[in-house]
Amino acid sequence: MPKNLPNQLDPRSPLVLDTRELPRRPGALRTHKRVVPAPADLGLELISVPQGADLSLDLRLESVSEGVLVSGTVSGPVAGECGRCLREINDSVTVTVQQLYAYENSTTDVTTEEDEVGRMQGDLIDLEPEVRDALVLALPANPLCREDCPGLCPECGVHWDDLPADHRHEQLDPRWAGLSNLKEE
Ligand SMILES: [Zn+2]
Ligand SMILES: [Zn+2]
Numbered sequence: 001m002p003k004n005l006p007n008q009l010d011p012r013s014p015l016v017l018d019t020r021e022l023p024r025r026p027g028a029l030r031t032h033k034r035v036v037p038a039p040a041d042l043g044l045e046l047i048s049v050p051q052g053a054d055l056s057l058d059l060r061l062e063s064v065s066e067g068v069l070v071s072g073t074v075s076g077p078v079a080g081e082c083g084r085c086l087r088e089i090n091d092s093v094t095v096t097v098q099q100l101y102a103y104e105n106s107t108t109d110v111t112t113e114e115d116e117v118g119r120m121q122g123d124l125i126d127l128e129p130e131v132r133d134a135l136v137l138a139l140p141a142n143p144l145c146r147e148d149c150p151g152l153c154p155e156c157g158v159h160w161d162d163l164p165a166d167h168r169h170e171q172l173d174p175r176w177a178g179l180s181n182l183k184e185e
Contacts, residue, residue: 087149
């Protein structure tokens with residue numbers, strides 16, 4: 001397959017919107033409310049929407065003169081790991097999306113830069129890049145299980161929550177380490 005052909009959108013894919021029901025008359029409106037399975041890799045390395053989790057789309061599709069304006073919210077569960085103590089994090093996230101998708105070969109399509117507006121493929125809109133971008137911005141790069149998570153003791157790896165307040169490790173001067181080994185023998 002030639003490399004530079006745009007990916008053909010699959011109308012059955014969960015984040016591809018089919019606008020066939022939306023009249024191409026400025027002002028025409030349709031709502032798009034549904035729950036779809038989340039695609040893979042939706043989020044960041046340490047926290048993301050699990051693949052297959054329920055993503056709720058609550059969208060408004062509006063015909064404008066040269067395309068379709070999609071706006072609304074996308075929400076779903078997020079799972080991840082605390083950046084300090086590696087404990088599991090289970091939370092939820094809601095992001096707002098708003099993006100214009102230009103009709104193929106419309107003036108907007110022809111005269112705008114690649115990233116300026118979205119592009120339609122026939123009647124189809126690929127919402128996935130927009131949702132991905134919004135989620136990446138909304139999720140913390142360094143997620144914490146709680147704001148004041150103290151993390152783990154660097155010596156024994158136990159969570160500070162589970163250690164007594166006076167927990168510490170005897171710091172042996174490396175120069176004496178050899179001696180103490182001798183003593184034990
Ligand atoms: Zn933590
Ligand atoms: Zn320790």
